[in-house]
Amino acid sequence: METKGKLTGTTVLVVDDMEASRYAMGSVLSRAGHRVVPVATGREALAELETRLLKGTLPDVALVDVGLPDMSGFDLCRLFKERPHTAGMPVVHFSAAASPPADFCQGLDGGVEAYLKVPAEPLEIEAVVRAAVRNAQLRAGDRALVRRLTLLSETIVTIQSARTLQELSDAAAEGVSRLTGTPAAVFVLDQDDQLYRGLSRDRIPVALPDEAADRAVSALLRRLTRGQAGVQLTTVPAPLWPAGFFRPGVQHDARLALVVSQDGRAPVCLAAPARGMRRVGLEGEALLAQLAQATALAAEPLLMYKVERHVALTLQHSFLPQPHKLPELPGIDVVVRYVPASRQTEIGGDFYAALRVDEGVLTAVGDVVGHSLDAATVMVELRHALRAYAVDESDPAVLAERLDRTLRRYHPDTTATVCLALIDPDTGRTRIANAGHIPPLIVRDNGTADYAEAAGPLLGVGLPHPPATELFLEPTDRLLMVTDGLIETRGTDLTASLEHLRAASSGALPGLDALCDTLLDTFGHDREDDIAMLALRLG
Incomplete structure (x- = not known):
């Protein structure tokens, strides 16, 4: 507390081997309202500080005689400054002996606040102590402010x-x-x-x-x-x-x-x-x-993204057929799943489709690259384009080519992946066109599973698409089509993830629902991307 220009109530450590000098210095400081802690040697001073450190009552300033019997005042000051808990405590040197200028310089270089020549007037002693404490408080306040500003900056980076x-x-x-x-x-x-x-x-x-x-x-x-x-x-x-x-x-x-x-x-x-x-x-x-x-x-972009996510999910739910509203597909049993990303800031362009066409049943699973309302909107457009093209065309490779041209014309800066499968329910003949997507997985009833050898460039890059891959499904086979949101994890090689998917599928219980539920239980927790899944078998 400061009263009439004086700092009172401070604690002053007086280190002096001369008892009379300690008494005289202590009397001056006590009359000025300070608490005085007198010790005779440097070691006693260090021990006193250790004791007070445990109690949280360190002195506000130390007055140290330069010529102590066990160590110099310069050495004691250096020990104070080397210890983190006492480094900020101001030190004032004093001496009754004449000291060369080099001693003043050595003390100041070691962190001493001031140098007193004793005997000194009480007003001078009080002023030196007052200045030393005030300067230390200002430095401590500056350090605290710098620390808070640093914490503020670190927190802002984290919340951003x-x-x-x-x-x-x-x-x-x-x-x-x-x-x-x-x-x-x-x-x-x-x-x-x-x-x-x-x-x-x-x-x-x-x-x-x-x-x-x-x-x-x-x-x-x-x-x-x-x-x-x-x-x-x-x-x-x-x-x-x-x-x-x-x-x-x-x-x-x-x-x-x-x-x-x-x-x-x-x-x-x-x-x-x-x-x-x-x-x-x-x-x-x-x-x-x-x-x-x-x-x-x-919070602004997160709040806006929350609204955008709601709009995108509404779009997806509006245009993706719900499991109980899938069209009648004679000769084919189909199960679908759609799971939005766990993170609110992720909006995907994943989609699935199951359509009756002249040559059987056409199924598709795709993903517009990117996470935004735009991706969800392009997803809707691609799905409707596929339905329109499939009215008079069933060849998956031709459909992939048309979707590629549509995407390049109307969304030249967007790419997408899609896997198309045309199944003849009577014969099991299946033709697959894959545009940069995870290939379909054929899960057999003997506990094995293999990926169809179907590959091609993703949509939107203008590369030619190869002819469809042909295979035949057995009545007990299950064909699984998924988007990469099910398995893709940052830091994990996609090849390893695909192998995990194959192993989990081969070990799933019989049935389409059991297969989908097993995979979602295995991979579908806290995903950073949407998941679209379609499983089918001959009915």
């Missing part, structure tokens, strides 16, 4: 790389906790009133707030941000803030940093205990406000 609103909430909560040194919670309320909640890791992971607490926070956020613009800092008293977000079952006044998305519909809230926030002061609150704004900006 978040791929879902939940990841963003978790990362922002951890950043608030590191900035404030308190437990923290972050909330993002999307346009559909779905609340995404992130809690910092230092919160004990038991007795999480229930749905009623989430509903209360959602209503509070809507009320506090209605008609607001920019960042708003406010305190919500404990009776109005649900218990348990910071400590299990404990009520706290909450200090909130609130901001809404650019369209004003999605509130973002960073929350920490009000008592803990008082420790970080105005600078800490300013950084919290900056983090809130950065979180809202990072």
